[in-house]
Amino acid sequence: MKFLNFSIIILIIFAVNLSKADEITLQNKIYKNLRCLICQGQSVYDSDSEFAISLKLVVKNKINAGFNEDQIYEFLTEKYGEWILYEPQLNKNTYFLWFLPLLIFLFGGAIILKKFINIKK
């Protein structure tokens, strides 16, 4: 019986730790994708400026309030514009940006394929 109690406690601690760890991973992922607007070339994750400290707190509070990653990005884009995100979101302004690599890849593939066909001939 004692052993059962003990293992249940261990299990609970483990589970809590795991969920906490997930939360921290999510937090860090979001921090790293946010641009610190007053420090040039740094993410919020890297920065210790007043702005970054407050922003980290806001993100943490939002996660605790049940916001998911996209909702947090949406919230911050509304306040600061899309510039705050390092990874640009997919919309009509960024189609070109997102699909250009794919186009270049296809183009390159087509050239290679053509060479192969030529060699076979």
Place this chain on the structure above:
Amino acid sequence: MRNKIVYFLLVVFFVFVFTILYKGLSNPSLYKPNASLKKIPEFTAETFTKQETLNSKYIFNQNKFYLLNIWASWCVPCRDEHPLLINLGKNNKIEIIGLNYKDNFKNAEKFINDLGNPYSTILLDRDGTKAIEWGAFGIPETFLIYKNKIIKRYIGPLNSELVDEIINYIK
């Protein structure tokens, strides 16, 4: 012939890259936000006197102009713009609300006692999260509000020209 085309394309490419980079040099490196935020955010904050917690709904609810000014006693430009705010506070068409940003209470109290109080209400933002609700990222920052909408946003300290602009708005 083929070599010439490659050479020509190469030159065009380098000129293109050079132009883009050269133009980039003249861009200001400081970020200016897209003022996409038009509606005032909803938040609750303690007042400076610490007797009550106010919801933003009940602060900006009258049919007049409001000026939200984010300030702190440790912020030097805030000291410079303070006399302008005091002058503006005498105008009864506008109500000035202060948001005290990450400040030490005693210092803030001294600041107000020494320089005067233009604010009808001062809200506290101890951890800077309320300023983020407003989309602010540095202080001082000032928002002109009418009918729950942000009409104008001033980043950095106000000067007499900007105050004139505000007065023009509220005429």
